[in-house]
Amino acid sequence: EEDPRINGIKTKIRVVPDFPKKGIMFQDITTVLLDPKAFKDTIDLFVERYRDKNISVVAGIEARGFLFGPPIALAIGAKFVPLRKPKKLPGETIFEEYELEYGNDRLEMHVGAVEAGDRALVVDDLIATGGTLCAAINLLERVGAEVVECACVIELPELKVCCRKAEAQGEAIVHAC
Numbered sequence: 001e002e003d004p005r006i007n008g009i010k011t012k013i014r015v016v017p018d019f020p021k022k023g024i025m026f027q028d029i030t031t032v033l034l035d036p037k038a039f040k041d042t043i044d045l046f047v048e049r050y051r052d053k054n055i056s057v058v059a060g061i062e063a064r065g066f067l068f069g070p071p072i073a074l075a076i077g078a079k080f081v082p083l084r085k086p087k088k089l090p091g092e093t094i095f096e097e098y099e100l101e102y103g104n105d106r107l108e109m110h111v112g113a114v115e116a117g118d119r120a121l122v123v124d125d126l127i128a129t130g131g132t133l134c135a136a137i138n139l140l141e142r143v144g145a146e147v148v149e150c151a152c153v154i155e156l157p158e159l160k161v162c163c164r165k166a167e168a169q170g171e172a173i174v175h176a177c
């Protein structure tokens with residue numbers, strides 16, 4: 001049974017063909033943010049799912065995980081930790097590399113932001129291959145946190161998901177894995 005709010009959110013996601021390059025159908029969530037009801041419904045669906053799960057930290061992935069993570073963190077009473085692209089964080093960091101179509105990228109996290117025993121929710125706008133979420137999970141587990149779930153607004157089901165925590169469920173939108 002799909003929540004009726006999900007279809008409303010779906011209609012607000014703009015699909016832009018051939019961006020950032022030919023053949024890519026870009027899933028643009030900025031049009032969800034333009035609609036206060038769709039934006040609120042998106043946050044509410046996650047808050048309803050995670051409010052009673054004892055989550056102590058929401059880790060948001062740069063860049064669009066920074067749009068959805070903080071309102072979820074505030075609503076469930078968790079701290080927010082940004083997982084950033086290289087050389088953005090000023091303090092001591094640890095990093096995990098992941099593969100892109102061409103080359104590598106990495107995610108960095110401040111040392112001390114997440115502690116052993118923290119219960120983490122990872123938030124991003126979209127899961128494609130799952131490589132980015134895997135790097136996030138590894139960062140959190142390295143410092144002794146338990147990753148309870150990963151939450152994404154959009155899943156691209158045609159791509160093979162390689163993330164172990166991303167194999168469980170297959171719903172298309174407001175996706176939890």
Ligand code: PRP
Pocket residue numbers: 061062063064124125126127128129130131132133
């Ligand atoms: C996009 C998206 C996810 C990631 C998903 O970010 O916002 O973070 O790709 O892809 P994956 O599941 O195959 O790892 P992008 O790499 O475009 O970075 P940006 O948010 O900094 O633009």
